[in-house]
Amino acid sequence: MIEVKKLVKRFGLKTVLRGLDFRVQPGEFVALLGPNGAGKTTFLRILASLSRPSLGIVDIAGYSLPKQAAAVRARLGVVSHLPLLYDDLTAEENLTFYARMYGIDNLNARITEVLEMVGLEARRRDLVRTFSRGMQQRLAIGRAVLHDPDVMLFDEPYTGLDQDASSMLDGVLQTVAGQGRTVVMTSHDLARAEDLATRFDILSRGVIAASSTREGLGKGNLLTFYKQALAG
Amino acid sequence: MAESTLRTTARRPAKSSFWKAIAAIAWKDLSAELRSRELLSAMLVFSLLVILIFNFALELDITTRRTVTSGVLWATFAFAGTLGLNRSMAVEKDRGCLDGLLLAPVDRSAIYFGKVISNLVFMLIVEAIVLPIYSVLYSINLFQPGLLLVILLGSVGYVAVGTLLSSMAVQTRTRDVLLPILLFPVVVPILIAAVKASGGYLTNAPMTDILPWLNLLIAYDVIFTAIAFMVFDYVVEE
Numbered sequence: 001m002i003e004v005k006k007l008v009k010r011f012g013l014k015t016v017l018r019g020l021d022f023r024v025q026p027g028e029f030v031a032l033l034g035p036n037g038a039g040k041t042t043f044l045r046i047l048a049s050l051s052r053p054s055l056g057i058v059d060i061a062g063y064s065l066p067k068q069a070a071a072v073r074a075r076l077g078v079v080s081h082l083p084l085l086y087d088d089l090t091a092e093e094n095l096t097f098y099a100r101m102y103g104i105d106n107l108n109a110r111i112t113e114v115l116e117m118v119g120l121e122a123r124r125r126d127l128v129r130t131f132s133r134g135m136q137q138r139l140a141i142g143r144a145v146l147h148d149p150d151v152m153l154f155d156e157p158y159t160g161l162d163q164d165a166s167s168m169l170d171g172v173l174q175t176v177a178g179q180g181r182t183v184v185m186t187s188h189d190l191a192r193a194e195d196l197a198t199r200f201d202i203l204s205r206g207v208i209a210a211s212s213t214r215e216g217l218g219k220g221n222l223l224t225f226y227k228q229a230l231a232g
Numbered sequence: 233m234a235e236s237t238l239r240t241t242a243r244r245p246a247k248s249s250f251w252k253a254i255a256a257i258a259w260k261d262l263s264a265e266l267r268s269r270e271l272l273s274a275m276l277v278f279s280l281l282v283i284l285i286f287n288f289a290l291e292l293d294i295t296t297r298r299t300v301t302s303g304v305l306w307a308t309f310a311f312a313g314t315l316g317l318n319r320s321m322a323v324e325k326d327r328g329c330l331d332g333l334l335l336a337p338v339d340r341s342a343i344y345f346g347k348v349i350s351n352l353v354f355m356l357i358v359e360a361i362v363l364p365i366y367s368v369l370y371s372i373n374l375f376q377p378g379l380l381l382v383i384l385l386g387s388v389g390y391v392a393v394g395t396l397l398s399s400m401a402v403q404t405r406t407r408d409v410l411l412p413i414l415l416f417p418v419v420v421p422i423l424i425a426a427v428k429a430s431g432g433y434l435t436n437a438p439m440t441d442i443l444p445w446l447n448l449l450i451a452y453d454v455i456f457t458a459i460a461f462m463v464f465d466y467v468v469e470e
Contacts, residue, residue, distance in 0.1 A: 078335055100256035
């Protein structure tokens with residue numbers, strides 16, 4: 001579903017990604033872990049077609065970036081720590097806008113369906129600026145799944161959420177992943193990543209330093225695996 | 233939370249139509265502005281203050297008033313327009329919404345044209361309010377078809393360039409300062425042409441004097457809209 005070979009990203013003289021290789025099978029939930037500055041967000045922005053690779057090959061769902069970016073974007077849902085929502089529009093208006101941008105037919109039914117999934121149907125006519133951070137993040141997930149993407153990218157989705165909001169987001173994430181989607185999520189929260197992901201990749205100094213499946217790792221061993229990967 | 237049929241009932245979107253995306257962006261900007269009125273009120277207050285200050289500062293007879301009016305008007309529109317352009321793109325950037333737009337499977341020039349339309353509507357609304365007030369304050373009839381055409385053409389060119397440059401400036405930390413520095417040198421030809429053509433209509437100059445400036449305005453609008461259409465994708469991508 002996702003295939004990345006020898007990916008290099010440079011910003012001026014600074015090289016952030018140094019020949020990164022990465023492959024994700026359909027239906028996998030990959031947690032991309034690593035310290036600040038490891039290049040996680042840069043990598044996700046390249047996968048999302050928001051940033052151009054300096055070198056290397058990036059294929060998603062059989063389409064190549066950056067050449068076939070529009071085809072990739074139609075199959076991609078992205079959630080970041082920013083909600084990508086308009087404060088002065090209601091939840092329904094925000095989703096209507098994005099549904100139009102994605103050319104979704106029968107948008108009222110689809111919006112209702114998505115709002116029910118993220119538990120915000122009762123607040124559909126409220127302005128986004130009146131929402132808590134947790135509600136905004138749930139609506140952001142609703143926005144990202146609106147066009148039924150095959151691949152979901154989550155960039156630190158738990159940033160700024162309290163315990164209750166994080167637990168609620170867990171449920172939404174599990175629903176989204178449980179629908180057979182391929183998911184890549186960056187996070188600093190190892191406990192949450194261990195609960196949700198089926199594979200763990202450690203990004204360090206611009207390359208994947210280590211990778212393991214949930215089965216291969218065993219329960220409760222992620223922290224040790226993470227530390228060893230960074231030390232090695 | 234519905235454990236859903238979401239994937240089976242959801243439809244794979246066709247690539248969104250270019251025109252529908254433009255309309256969606258313009259609708260979104262106008263709806264948000266209708267509710268907040270942040271952008272229009274800032275532009276309007278600024279414009280009204282400028283024409284009021286000029287009205288007190290310049291003790292003019294009727295003939296001189298006609299000759300300075302085009303300059304005062306275009307200085308007002310240009311600075312008010314900068315306020316609007318900055319705010320319009322800042323809203324997209326601050327909440328990450330620009331990424332939301334860029335993630336849509338549409339030709340990115342649709343984003344540019346959608347923003348141009350909404351920015352143009354905001355500018356025309358401000359002009360539609362400023363013109364009658366200016367007419368009353370300065371005792372000049374500004375409602376002449378030729379003059380209105382010049383204002384429309386000048387505004388189109390200004391917004392076409394301004395939208396492109398504001399999407400460039402908004403990526404920087406000094407966007408508020410950077411936009412006027414980038415914009416004004418580029419729009420000098422359009423401001424000169426607009427001032428000259430407006431002045432021609434206000435002083436009842438012959439059409440042969442006005443026509444070259446009108447042609448320059450039209451050529452500028454076409455050329456810069458085409459350039460912006462071609463380079464917008466590169467401007468917004470990292």
